[in-house]
Amino acid sequence: xxxxxxxxxxxxxxxxxxxxxxxxxxxxxxxxxxxxxxxxxxxxxxxxxxxxxxxxxxxxxxxxxxxxxxxxxxxxxxxxxxxxxxxxxxxxxxxxxxxxxxxxxxxxxxxxxxxxxxxxxxxxxxxxxxxxxxxxxxxxxxxxxxxxxxxxxxxxxxxxxxxxxxxxxxxxxxxxxxxxxxxxxx
Numbered sequence: 575x576x577x578x579x580x581x582x583x584x585x586x587x588x589x590x591x592x593x594x595x596x597x598x599x600x601x602x603x604x605x606x607x608x609x610x611x612x613x614x615x616x617x618x619x620x621x622x623x624x625x626x627x628x629x630x631x632x633x634x635x636x637x638x639x640x641x642x643x644x645x646x647x648x649x650x651x652x653x654x655x656x657x658x659x660x661x662x663x664x665x666x667x668x669x670x671x672x673x674x675x676x677x678x679x680x681x682x683x684x685x686x687x688x689x690x691x692x693x694x695x696x697x698x699x700x701x702x703x704x705x706x707x708x709x710x711x712x713x714x715x716x717x718x719x720x721x722x723x724x725x726x727x728x729x730x731x732x733x734x735x736x737x738x739x740x741x742x743x744x745x746x747x748x749x750x751x752x753x754x755x756x757x758x759x760x
Contacts, residue, residue, distance in 0.1 A: 654674055670684075672690045687709050734750065735754070
């Protein structure tokens with residue numbers, strides 16, 4: 575009888591130890607999974623604004639979006655339904671709107687897609703300008719715009735269209751790449 579009691583006690587101890595060891599691993603594994611998936615998700619902000627300021631503290635641009643999501647693995651930030659206000663050296667400002675945007679990590683580029691519009695006043699001529707396209711890249715450091723898509727430019731009541739555009743807001747220069755159509759009349 576003693577032998578059976580000893581074996582029963584040994585079995586109970588082994589089962590209890592296995593239970594405790596398994597229980598100890600459970601929460602640690604779950605916590606690690608939560609931390610890993612949390613680190614992969616970055617942040618999501620709804621109805622948010624990003625403001626970048628210059629050395630003097632004045633805003634260079636502000637970006638309002640219905641949804642802003644950051645991907646920590648790449649540093650990229652994606653945007654949905656956005657409006658960007660860009661202040662051009664105190665001379666004028668431009669408003670850019672798009673359905674979607676991407677701020678690639680470590681760059682000064684804002685890649686806009688879907689019903690993109692750029693509206694602003696040309697400082698020296700005081701003329702209102704609008705650029706419309708489906709894709710437009712904006713470099714916030716150089717103040718340059720670029721697109722390889724069909725673009726339409728409205729300026730002083732006139733309209734031009736072309737495939738591809740490079741423009742410098744800072745230097746008020748526009749270059750239309752190909753298939754340029756339009757007519758200026760006085």
